[in-house]
Amino acid sequence: MGTWIVNGQILDGENNRVAKSVFIENGRIAKIVDGEVAVKDTEGHELIDAAGQLIAPGLIDMHVHLREPGFEHKETIATGTRSAARGGFTTIACMPNTRPVIDTPETVKYVLDKAESEGIVRVLPYGCITDNQLGRELTDFAALKEAGVFAFTDDGVGVQSAQMMKDAMTKAAALGMPVVAHCEDNTLVVGAAVTEGAFARKHGLKGIPNESEAIHVGRDILLAEATGVHYHVCHVSTEQSVRLIRQAKQLGIKVTAEVCPHHLLLSDEDIPGMDANWKMNPPLRTPKDVKACIEGLEDGTIDIVVTDHAPHSEEEKAKGMEAAPFGIVGFETAFPLLYTKFVLTGQWTLQFLLDRMTVKPAEVFELDWGTLKVGAAADIVLIDLEAEKEVDPSEFLSKGRNTPFTGWKLKGWPTQTMVAGRVVWSEA
Incomplete structure (x- = not known):
């Protein structure tokens, strides 16, 4: 039948x-x-x-946090995949900043087994670049690939050592695997919760400068050129990053990039107050950066849309803008947000939006899904x-309720x- x-x-x-x-x-x-x-x-x-x-083809999200193992109070593979399915996603790629982190074949197996037994959509695990994401020793890339990871990242933190990143790219290139980078120079972000801009000035907060992201983007582009690796930039948020990626593509360097709905729709000037549901990393940037990200997606500098689905408990987010963890949920609102704000206004075609959530992610990561074709x-x-x-977080299937889009x-x-x-x- x-x-x-x-x-x-x-x-x-x-x-x-x-x-x-x-x-x-x-x-x-x-x-x-x-x-x-x-x-x-x-x-x-x-x-x-x-x-x-x-x-439509099932949506593909190449940047999500399922939190399991270790942070099951925030999300589980069971609840996260149900939230993804409700958002129209059929393939999702989970980041390795769990506890333990996904840096051994045993942890990869745990995630894949859980996804098989309790998940309801396809789960692709990332493997860590460095042991325990500490930036000191590279993981066993070959063993992680054999165990089932499809790419390497230390997302959640940036790889601070240029030599470590170059060594990682060299190893990944030899295995034909992408390196996916959370770009953040730690020396520029300590103690900061929001971007340098209007909101930070108004509330007397230390700001996260655009350079903290762009410095790593520029560094890694040069390293990717030297090693020949497929280099993919996580959650682009700044005008400088867009400019650097555009130049790299023009030079023929194998770099791809992603952007999140919140960085296309919101700036720091939209933050209503010290509500940590507006706190994410990268932070909401300035209107100039939002404009650059939109233009980057439209001209192909940025390849795909991802959610960076990052659930936290209500108790954690209640700690306020400075003390609460970074991150918002994204599965269940991503498509409606972008469809309403860009397609219905005539700025994008529906095909353009669907492609960047289906066909393009499959092309970037050489996946077998994302199309409606016979076979x-x-x-x-x-x-x-x-x-x-209306967006109503109380109805989410995710354990996370942390969204700035309530009531939209x-x-x-x-x-x-x-x-x-x-x-x-x-x-x-």
Whole structure:
């Protein structure tokens, strides 16, 4: 028995929505049919009526924090993958700053086994660049690759030693693996919680300067050029970083980059007060930086959109702007936010947005998912582009409620998510 998704709409590549039906068999897309399907063809198969819905590839998020092992009070693989599915994501890549960190084959196996037994979407684990993310000794890259990691990062902290990063890139390049960098010079950020800008000045806070990110971006681009590694920049937030990545691409250096919805939608001037739900790392930057990030995504300097989903408990975030941990949740609001603020306003096409959350991440990291084609894995999300809802953190499936978008009225909400032909989440 297969599954028919009928009466839906699929983009035709020109941003036009065309009536289509999709037949799924053995976890893969077997047919894509124009228009309606005859009743006799659906007999004996499961039927999903997607009337009024967009049929899209499952979204891919290459930067998430599932917190397990070690921080299960913030999130678990079970709760995180359910939150991801509700947001329309079918493939997610989890960062290694857990406890223990993902720096041994045993921890990789733990995460993969948990994802298999308790997760509901596809989980790809990153492996650490350095032991315990301390920046002192490189991990065993070959063993981690064999165990199942697809790339290396110390996300959560920057690799402070240029020699350590160059050695890491050399090893990763030999294995054909990407190095993914959280770019932050620690000497410039100690004791700071927000960016250097209007909010910091108003509240007498030490600011995180743009250079703290851009210095590492520039350094690592030069090291990537020297080693030939695929170098990917995490959560770009500054005008200087965008400029450096643009120049690197023009020179033919193998660099790719990502940006988060919050760095495209909010600046430090939007922060309403000392509410730690507005505290993330990188911090919300200036309007000039927001403009640069948007332009960077639009011109291809920045390749993909990620959420940097970073749940924390309400007790932790209640400690205030200076003492609370960095991070906000992102799975369940990412697509509606960007669809409402960029597609409905006419700045982007729907195809542009979908590509940067599906096709492009798959291309950047050479993944097998992210498309609606016959023979492809049936990773599919149905999206209601018309229904409007308010962001209500109390309804999140994530354990985290830490978002600055509470009360925003948005359109473009996923209604059903399917991984390899199996419905893993449904609004109904």
